[in-house]
Each structure stands twice: as C-alpha cells, then as structure tokens.
Amino acid sequence: MEIPAHDPKHDHAEISNDEVNFLDPGFLNPAENMALDALLLDLPGWWFRLTRWSTPCVTLGRFQTFLAGSTRSPIQRESHGEIPQIYPFQISPQVTLSHPATALPAVRRITGGGSILHGEDLTIAISGPCPSDVFPRRKPAEVAAYFSQKISAVLGDHIQTRGGHDEENSMQSIVDCFDRRSPSDLVFDPGSGPVKAGGLALAFRPGRVLLEGSLKREHLSLDRPHDQTHDRQWLSRVAQQLLSLPPHSSLKEGSHRWHEDLSDIPWEESHLGECVRQKVDSQFGQEKWNRR
Amino acid sequence: MSEVPQNRNYLSSHEWAMPEDDHVVVGITEFAASELGELVYIELPEIGSEVHFDQQFGEIESVKAVSALNSPLNGTVVEINSALVESQEAISETPYDDGWMMKIKPAEDSAMDQLLSPQDYESQLSE
DSSP: OOOOOOOGGGTTOOOOGGGEEEEOOOEEOHHHHHHHHHHHTTSSSEEEEEEEESSOEEEEOTTOOGGGGGSOOSSOOTTOOOOOOOOOOOOOOOOOOBOTTTOSBEEEOSSOSOBEEESSEEEEEEEEESSSSSOSSOOHHHHHHHHHHHHHHHHOTTOEEOOSOOOHHHHTTOOBGGGSOOTTOEEEOSSSSOEEEEEEEEEEETTEEEEEEEEEHHHHTOOOTTOHHHHHHHHHHHHHHHHTOOTTSTTSTTOSOEEOOGGGSEETTEEHHHHHHHHIIIIITOHHHHOO | OOOOOTTSEEOTTSEEEEEETTEEEEEEOHHHHHHHOSEEEEEOOOTTOEEOBTSEEEEEEETTEEEEEEBSSOEEEEEEOTHHHHOOHHHHHOTTTTTOOEEEEEOTTOOGGGSBOHHHHHHHHHO
16 A cells, blocks of 8 residues: 555644643563553543663563564564663662563564564654544554654654555564564665664554654664764654644643653542552553463 | 445444344445455454444454454344455455355343434445
8 A cells, every 4th residue: 555645734733732741750570661652542632751671671562472572574674783882770670471582571562463572762652633634544554654744744854654565464464663664664765775763553442543653763863872962852843744733832842831740640549659559550561461 | 325225224333233033143235345455364252242232243354454353233243254264255245145244132121223224324435
C-alpha cells in the first residue's frame, strides 16, 4: 500500500492546550513502563511521554513468540551494527523474566511489530483521540504514516519516512524491529540505501490510538538520555508538528509543564501511579502475559 | 462503498452480529477489514468465556498496529473460527462469510436492537 499524503485540510486542527499533556516520570522498570503506556491509551486528551528505563531490556511485540528472540534473523541487519553497548542506566531490575537472546529483562508491549532492545535508544509514547481532527480515519497505515512524517520533520532533512508498500506477512519471521521494513520506518541514507533509524508501533482502542516509538540516537544526532532537557524539547517539537499547533501556542519549546510524578495525575478516583502498580501486578509483571 | 449486508446488525466500531439458530455469529465488516490492511495475527476468546456488549473480546494485528475487537452482545462464546488463527485471509476476502470470528449464546439481557441497523451503519460509513 502506498502511503497516502496527509490531507492538508486537517493541518490546523483546533486543539486546546489543556488537552495536551507531557509526561516524564523518570526511570521505571520495563513492566512499569509498558503498564503506563497501556494506561495512557485510556486517558482522555493527548499525551506525549518520554520513556526512561531503569535497566536495559527487550520489549516484544504484542503477538511475538517469546522464544523467537533466541534465533537470529536470516536477513542481514540493515544497520550492520552489533547489539549496542548498554548505556549505564540506574540498575534496579524488578522483572526477573529474561530474554533468551540477550539475558536482559523482557516485557511484552500492547503494540504490534518486532522486538526492540532498549538501552541507548530514545523511547517515546504518544496517545490521543482517533478518529479525530488529527487522524480523520482510524486506518493503521495512514495513522502510522502521519506519525512518521511528523516525527521525521522534527529530526531534520536527513531522516525520511521509508514509504513504499506494506510487507507485513513477509516480515513476521524476522524478530528484531530494526531488521524489519515497514512504510512508516524512519530511515536515513548513508549512500548505500536506507538504514532504519526509528521504528513505530501502534495500538488502537475505540476512539484512541497509542504510538510507541524507538529511535536510535546514534543515527539521529540525539543527545544521550542524561540530557533530559534536550529530550523534552525534542518531544515538544514533535507535539507541535503532530498537532499542527500555531507558533504562538503555549507549547512553544520548554514553556509548558511536564508531569514528573504519576501520583499528581488523577485517574479513575485514584492516581496513575497506583494504577500502574496494579497493572504491573495483574498483567505486565506476569509471566503469563510476557511469555507466549 | 463497502458492502453492508441487510441480514445483520452492527456496532459503530465495525463489528457485525447475525442471529443463526440459537446463537449469534460475530465478525468485522468489510470496511473494517479494508481499513486494517494486511492482517498478521488474531487472538480470539476461549470457548466458554463470557463476552460483554461493546467490550473487548479479542485483538487483531495489522501493519504493526494492534486493534481491539468489541463484542456486539452480552453472552457466552460457544464456538470460535480457529482457522483464522493460522490464516487471516478470510477476514479480508470474505468478512461476512468464512471470516466470521466467534459464535455466542446471547445472555438474557442481550438485545440486537441496541445495535445499529444496516441503514444506520451505512449512514455512519457515508459520514
């Protein structure tokens, strides 16, 4: 399927700043991070979230087989790279299930796609209403293409959306997200053909969409994760691009409030932090969910 | 315009329900299948499990996107189309026939009239 161009009539959607939330809750363990993303899918409004990992880990696509990660893809890695050295995060692993290929903690996402090694990447999550002014249709290929185009616009001219045709069925035997090819990939071309620099995956519920994205910092001129300000400014620019907010918007770089404490955020007569813990206990910290 | 069979009712989230003997057959519409694109995985409920009106009964993956499948009725799952777990082609090719997903025994409080009529669903698609 050819990626359709975004309809320009939706480029000035009227979105109140009150509906746009920024979240940077600090270092969470893998199960907590995935639980929080799942909850964001159900929260009203727009959420732009930086995901920081208390430990390097692997996330698996919603339907991936857990043990599939122990076999290497027969297709040569596009990036020709080794598994990167893990950036020294604060180590406090609370998930004991280890991925067989890497011996790292592993947790299953609610979004689709392939497995991702998190450590040195920039991980983000965005959730919002769909269909909506931003996404007129709940068509996964179109929604993914729009996300990809807007994120690539913030990353600079050297990063493009891959485009082209879906090859989903032929990609299923490939374990690693960065070995797969998809029209919504963020790619750059060092002169020898496109190299995947970012992968996006989605989950839909009635009226809502969640994007989880992993961007390779080494290919994107993105600073290391200890530079919190830089990541926040970057994600703010993504929000402005994605929501087509006017330049005078209070979302102007760095001028809006970032939620840093989940307990500040009301959620179903409780607080988001408590709900994350409950969801870890019932789902994302459970072997039944993570191993299949 | 996608085909909208007149012998069943619909959820606004694009699932259909068709009475058949003492149970109700459930699937997704041609429009939904077309929008989803190339399908790669589906998870259906276990036989005997309870499903609830407008609540999730399964999930389906296409183009790296996982979408919820919602039940049009309250009831108990009596049969699933297990062939779909191996191949989802029938959902795309014949969503109103071989692409059915589950059969449920409706609960007593279940009512087809809380669903969209074919005409109402056609109107939704044309908006």
